[in-house]
Amino acid sequence: QKTKNPDVYYNRARIYKIKRMPKAALWDVNLALKYKPKHLPSLQLRGELNEGLEKYEDAIADYSDILLQDEKHLESRRHRAKLYFETEKWQLAVDDYTYLLMRHKDRNLNYYLNRCECYIQLENYSAAQKDISRVINRDHKNSDAFLKRAKINIKMNKRAQAYVDLRKSIAFNPKNGEAYLVRGQMYFEDEKRPEALADLNMAVKLYPVGASYFYRGACKTVMGDREGGCEDLTKAVALQHEEAVEYKKQYCH
Numbered sequence: 001q002k003t004k005n006p007d008v009y010y011n012r013a014r015i016y017k018i019k020r021m022p023k024a025a026l027w028d029v030n031l032a033l034k035y036k037p038k039h040l041p042s043l044q045l046r047g048e049l050n051e052g053l054e055k056y057e058d059a060i061a062d063y064s065d066i067l068l069q070d071e072k073h074l075e076s077r078r079h080r081a082k083l084y085f086e087t088e089k090w091q092l093a094v095d096d097y098t099y100l101l102m103r104h105k106d107r108n109l110n111y112y113l114n115r116c117e118c119y120i121q122l123e124n125y126s127a128a129q130k131d132i133s134r135v136i137n138r139d140h141k142n143s144d145a146f147l148k149r150a151k152i153n154i155k156m157n158k159r160a161q162a163y164v165d166l167r168k169s170i171a172f173n174p175k176n177g178e179a180y181l182v183r184g185q186m187y188f189e190d191e192k193r194p195e196a197l198a199d200l201n202m203a204v205k206l207y208p209v210g211a212s213y214f215y216r217g218a219c220k221t222v223m224g225d226r227e228g229g230c231e232d233l234t235k236a237v238a239l240q241h242e243e244a245v246e247y248k249k250q251y252c253h
């Protein structure tokens with residue numbers, strides 16, 4: 001005979017989760033919530049199961065139901081902030097990360113990093129700069145953080161500071177190919193061709209994406225090496241770099 005005791009279904013759902021049987025666990029936790037709709041542990045468990053099954057909107061709904069009952073439920077807010085971030089709901093993610101950082105003093109560096117990215121997507125560069133600077137103040141040798149701040153400074157037209165941040169990014173991680181790419185692009189735009197080519201050579205070696213080949217190809221072309229430039233531009237086109245298509249049509253025949 002089937003029981004109507006929600007604890008039975010909840011506990012079995014937990015066992016199924018441990019055994020990596022998420023669909024069976026979800027079936028049982030739904031029964032638990034049928035008989036006890038506002039049971040916070042069941043809602044939390046269902047949210048985590050939905051998240052694992054990539055049913056992100058359902059998971060967000062579960063975490064939101066928990067927070068309606070208890071706004072201080074940190075685990076649900078952490079999960080919801082992460083899902084808002086991953087589903088590109090930038091402002092909602094900012095709100096949750098801000099709550100975690102300010103209301104509960106949960107100063108996790110990843111929260112600052114994620115909120116920084118949200119601010120970048122929202123084009124709030126001054127707020128993004130403050131967040132990434134907080135990360136750098138606590139992690140003085142974080143190459144990726146210096147790279148991110150350099151990109152923000154470029155957006156804010158603070159190019160001198162961007163150069164400083166890129167130098168530090170490379171100093172702390174000489175294999176950070178993206179940092180060479182960004183600095184090489186800046187040198188190219190500032191008409192410092194030899195410096196640009198040196199950095200873009202490193203970018204192609206360490207970070208062989210379409211943009212690395214495109215900017216090196218463009219740099220070689222304006223420096224008179226059309227054959228080498230067109231070879232790079234062909235590779236950039238193959239890597240689906242959109243700008244390279246028109247540039248190649250213009251300079252390579």
